[in-house]
Amino acid sequence: PLLSLRLQTIGAAFVAKVMTVGDQTVTLGIWDTAGSERYEAMSRIYYRGARAAVVCYDLTDGGSFQRAKFWVNELQNCEEGCRIYLCGTKSDLLEEDRRKRGVDFHDVQDYADEIKADLFETSSKTGQSVDELFQKVAEDYVNFSAFQVMTEDKGVNLSQRNSPYFYSCCHH
Numbered sequence: 001p002l003l004s005l006r007l008q009t010i011g012a013a014f015v016a017k018v019m020t021v022g023d024q025t026v027t028l029g030i031w032d033t034a035g036s037e038r039y040e041a042m043s044r045i046y047y048r049g050a051r052a053a054v055v056c057y058d059l060t061d062g063g064s065f066q067r068a069k070f071w072v073n074e075l076q077n078c079e080e081g082c083r084i085y086l087c088g089t090k091s092d093l094l095e096e097d098r099r100k101r102g103v104d105f106h107d108v109q110d111y112a113d114e115i116k117a118d119l120f121e122t123s124s125k126t127g128q129s130v131d132e133l134f135q136k137v138a139e140d141y142v143n144f145s146a147f148q149v150m151t152e153d154k155g156v157n158l159s160q161r162n163s164p165y166f167y168s169c170c171h172h
């Protein structure tokens with residue numbers, strides 16, 4: 001094309017997605033934060049208190065996987081109650097040509113095991129595995145919250161500002 005326009009995320013975009021898990025309805029509040037390091041401080045504001053983070057990298061770009069590790073470290077250091085999902089994007093390009101894979105699948109799988117993250121390979125173009133990813137996020141949220149309620153003595157004190165429930169982006 002003569003003119004190629006690519007909109008970069010500045011700050012964050014928000015969408016609410018209503019999901020069904022068994023007989024429960026869960027509304028995921030999803031913030032799409034800027035991947036660029038330039039907006040690093042701003043992204044931090046949006047994921048504070050998040051219960052789940054989908055860390056994306058481009059399956060055709062090894063460097064993007066290294067940058068994804070930076071965000072995983074950030075989350076591990078700052079967000080104890082946040083489950084991490086690794087998401088390799090643009091899987092449609094690999095369907096076209098396997099040689100385009102820039103990150104070895106087994107290396108990512110090993111890393112995912114190490115950080116106890118689930119791993120998905122998705123395509124925004126074809127929609128491949130996108131629904132599965134968000135369904136897993138919702139299911140884990142429901143199951144993990146149920147487990148947490150069972151193991152907590154007397155519920156949750158919402159007046160505690162550092163309570164993960166206070167900032168939770170997901171709610172029933």
Ligand SMILES: Nc1nc2c(ncn2[C@@H]2O[C@H](COP(=O)(O)OP(=O)(O)OP(=O)(O)O)[C@@H](O)[C@H]2O)c(=O)[nH]1
Pocket residue numbers: 006007008009010033034035036089090091092093122123124125126
């Ligand atoms: N083939 C293919 N191209 C994609 C896919 N997802 C994104 N792209 C392309 O990759 C480029 C970057 O996509 P974005 O969605 O803007 O990437 P981003 O990581 O959100 O970037 P920031 O907004 O800067 O954080 C665009 O040219 C998209 O068209 C995909 O699933 N398949």
